[in-house]
Amino acid sequence: MREIVVREESFADEEQLCSYIASQLALDNPAEFESFDGGLGELIARLSDITHPTRIVLRHESLDDPVAEVEGLATISEVSRGEEHDLDWFDVACALLERADDFIEPLDVIVYYDDLGDDEPNEMPTNITIAARAAISRLKQGNVDYLTARRDDRNISSGRIRELFEGGQHPYAVVITCADSRVVPEHLFMAGLGELFVIRVAGNVVGDIELASAVYACEHLHSKLLLVLGHTHCGAIESAMAGEAHGPVAAVTSRIAECIGDERDPYVASVLNVRAAIETLAANDELHHLVSEDGLEIHGAIYHTHSGVVDFLDECIRA
Numbered sequence: 001m002r003e004i005v006v007r008e009e010s011f012a013d014e015e016q017l018c019s020y021i022a023s024q025l026a027l028d029n030p031a032e033f034e035s036f037d038g039g040l041g042e043l044i045a046r047l048s049d050i051t052h053p054t055r056i057v058l059r060h061e062s063l064d065d066p067v068a069e070v071e072g073l074a075t076i077s078e079v080s081r082g083e084e085h086d087l088d089w090f091d092v093a094c095a096l097l098e099r100a101d102d103f104i105e106p107l108d109v110i111v112y113y114d115d116l117g118d119d120e121p122n123e124m125p126t127n128i129t130i131a132a133r134a135a136i137s138r139l140k141q142g143n144v145d146y147l148t149a150r151r152d153d154r155n156i157s158s159g160r161i162r163e164l165f166e167g168g169q170h171p172y173a174v175v176i177t178c179a180d181s182r183v184v185p186e187h188l189f190m191a192g193l194g195e196l197f198v199i200r201v202a203g204n205v206v207g208d209i210e211l212a213s214a215v216y217a218c219e220h221l222h223s224k225l226l227l228v229l230g231h232t233h234c235g236a237i238e239s240a241m242a243g244e245a246h247g248p249v250a251a252v253t254s255r256i257a258e259c260i261g262d263e264r265d266p267y268v269a270s271v272l273n274v275r276a277a278i279e280t281l282a283a284n285d286e287l288h289h290l291v292s293e294d295g296l297e298i299h300g301a302i303y304h305t306h307s308g309v310v311d312f313l314d315e316c317i318r319a
């Protein structure tokens, strides 16, 4: 599988984008792409002839979904008149390539938005303890795999069960997330047995028990990444916003209500709730020590329940 990853900020215009994609395609299809010098229409026309499985991953900078914007438009020329739909050239390119995916069999196109920040190194350390940066990279790659998965090859064999029993667990990340049935860290990061230490509780609130579990994993299992993963359309947050701070749900909703204050936007509220959890974790003495002395990092992210994308937030706690 040839994978071509494209970030909007790396290209000034359509011409640059096309020549970059063509240069990558030329590695498997020299005859069609080696001296390519055309625009998107020509690129897509030639893509119809590829035989080698190829994935193009396009990261665009705005939260709007360009593919949804052009849904319903039948032809390339309709889509190309992007200005009528308030799209820039890259949005149009995303939409056109995404559409080409429908009729070119070996082609797989993924369009996404994130705020992942700088490139992360790909190499993984060989020792058992995995550094926070490498752990983040692995989670990000896992989420990309999840978004494109058509089957699941994770190792849940009896051999792996025995290996973990005999060798013990060394999870590379601790994930604190909601109990929502749609937000399953092992699935959305494509992680197998023994990879993630997961703490799930409605609204991903961090109380004494969640805190104690996180400290245990970071101190005793030496995980270097602690991730608070909120999500969109969170029932616990919606209940808190609706003022349901009484009765049996109050233990969760009153804590969330404190974190989100008067915020009325559910997405912003979920981000505020994640930030509050990060602050609670960072204020703990043991975790604070591990951050300053032992390479622990505390990060936040939001899982989008409509798309499966995990957006890593910019703020993080590290030494």
Ligand SMILES: [Zn+2]
Pocket (backbone or CB within 6 Å): 178, 179, 180, 202, 203, 204, 231, 233, 234, 235, 236, 237
């Ligand atoms: Zn939730």
